[in-house]
Amino acid sequence: LHTRTVRSGELFARAAAVMPRGVPSGFQASDPWPTYLSHGSGATVWDVDGNEYADFHNGFGVMCVGHANPVIAAAVSERMALGTHFAAPTEGSIVVAEELRRRWGLPAWRFTNSGTESTMDAVHLARGATGRDVMVKIEGTYHGHHDAVMVSVKPPPDRMGPRSAPVPVPYGEGFAPGTAEATRVVPFNDADALRAVLDERVAGVIMEPAMMNVNIVPPVPGYLEAVRAACDEAGALLIFDEVKTGAAVAAGGATELYGVTPDVVCLAKAMCGGLPGGAVGMTAALGELIAEGRVKQQGTFNGNPLTMAAAEATLLRVLTDDAYRALHAANERLMAECDRVIETYALPAHTVGMGSKGCVVMSPEPVLEYRDYLTKIHHELTDLAWLFHMNRGVFMTPGQDEEWTLSVMHSGADRQRYVDAFETFAREVTAR
Numbered sequence: 001l002h003t004r005t006v007r008s009g010e011l012f013a014r015a016a017a018v019m020p021r022g023v024p025s026g027f028q029a030s031d032p033w034p035t036y037l038s039h040g041s042g043a044t045v046w047d048v049d050g051n052e053y054a055d056f057h058n059g060f061g062v063m064c065v066g067h068a069n070p071v072i073a074a075a076v077s078e079r080m081a082l083g084t085h086f087a088a089p090t091e092g093s094i095v096v097a098e099e100l101r102r103r104w105g106l107p108a109w110r111f112t113n114s115g116t117e118s119t120m121d122a123v124h125l126a127r128g129a130t131g132r133d134v135m136v137k138i139e140g141t142y143h144g145h146h147d148a149v150m151v152s153v154k155p156p157p158d159r160m161g162p163r164s165a166p167v168p169v170p171y172g173e174g175f176a177p178g179t180a181e182a183t184r185v186v187p188f189n190d191a192d193a194l195r196a197v198l199d200e201r202v203a204g205v206i207m208e209p210a211m212m213n214v215n216i217v218p219p220v221p222g223y224l225e226a227v228r229a230a231c232d233e234a235g236a237l238l239i240f241d242e243v244k245t246g247a248a249v250a251a252g253g254a255t256e257l258y259g260v261t262p263d264v265v266c267l268a269k270a271m272c273g274g275l276p277g278g279a280v281g282m283t284a285a286l287g288e289l290i291a292e293g294r295v296k297q298q299g300t301f302n303g304n305p306l307t308m309a310a311a312e313a314t315l316l317r318v319l320t321d322d323a324y325r326a327l328h329a330a331n332e333r334l335m336a337e338c339d340r341v342i343e344t345y346a347l348p349a350h351t352v353g354m355g356s357k358g359c360v361v362m363s364p365e366p367v368l369e370y371r372d373y374l375t376k377i378h379h380e381l382t383d384l385a386w387l388f389h390m391n392r393g394v395f396m397t398p399g400q401d402e403e404w405t406l407s408v409m410h411s412g413a414d415r416q417r418y419v420d421a422f423e424t425f426a427r428e429v430t431a432r
């Protein structure tokens with residue numbers, strides 16, 4: 001990689017003098033250095049060395065509309081000419097909120113600027129509505145970078161304690177005292193473990209309906225229903241973090257796919273078509289808490305007109321029902337091709353997919369939760385596959401513990417580039 005990205009290496013040397021690890025955000029860091037991109041079009045991105053890549057990283061799953069999609073570009077340019085920011089509401093925000101209400105079936109919506117803000121607002125709602133203090137989260141899950149959820153995000157094995165009583169491990173340093181103590185951690189896909197920690201102190205349970213940061217870990221049948229029932233019984237709010245799944249996997253996200261409705265849903269990423277933005281959807285009673293000013297929800301850029309123009313074009317004109325059908329079909333075809341490669345070369349792997357997203361999991365057996373991910377996955381193969389793809393013009397999330405995301409602009413030829421890189425990888429690793 002480093003011989004193909006010499007100019008990135010030069011930019012890295014300059015960047016590292018002004019930005020820690022040479023990147024604007026931690027998750028963009030990579031070894032030997034990040035690949036600095038110059039531009040993108042459709043399913044293709046180019047780096048500053050002029051290398052061309054088929055993009056399966058897709059901006060951490062944001063760009064389901066494709067890069068420089070003409071519909072989004074026109075909507076944003078039109079809005080740009082009419083003024084980009086007032087911090088007064090515009091009609092665009094109403095249109096987007098109505099569309100989100102239609103898609104998720106939740107009546108009340110507010111806007112944010114990122115997934116972090118969406119989950120932060122959700123935690124405030126849970127604590128505000130119940131008057132309780134403890135949050136329950138799933139071991140291994142990332143919900144953004146605010147205190148309440150920066151606990152047991154990929155905890156190191158030597159600190160996470162036994163599976164029957166996971167220890168809440170702070171993610172980094174710099175938290176107010178008591179942060180980890182106010183959080184209980186349970187493994188995904190284990191309703192009994194969840195029921196065991198629910199008591200009168202628990203304000204809410206925050207979870208991704210399918211874990212999306214340890215490849216993809218779908219819920220086992222009945223799990224989300226059991227979680228919903230357990231929260232109701234305990235008087236705790238159920239929060240679905242659909243920042244990653246959301247508009248990327250179906251019109252109504254994982255909520256629609258699995259048929260379980262939370263009290264609060266957190267959105268960001270794909271819903272705004274590449275502009276920074278997010279939303280929180282909630283029950284009428286929770287909306288009332290905000291309306292009364294008991295739980296505060298605000299922000300200078302919330303519902304920014306430029307973001308709303310992009311979101312409106314994304315949700316109403318690009319990610320239509322037909323587009324979701326096409327994305328699902330394309331994803332199925334890509335997974336089937338990867339399955340064929342896995343079988344041909346007897347790789348210890350399987351595929352998992354959901355909507356526009358999928359991945360090759362380097363484990364012959366299914367992964368059900370974070371600890372499974374640590375022990376069952378062949379991590380060296382995963383890293384090697386990432387390098388193979390990058391070197392063969394297939395752009396992937398750094399480290400490849402995530403998943404690919406297809407856009408409406410990915411063609412069969414783009415998918416073939418992924419399959420070819422994966423097949424070369426499979427052939428070469430199994431030949432040794």
Ligand code: PMP
Binds near residue numbers: 115143208212242243
């Ligand atoms: N929740 C989930 C599930 C995420 O994957 C992320 C980001 N990867 C976030 C929240 C935080 O979103 P943001 O980076 O926009 O703050």
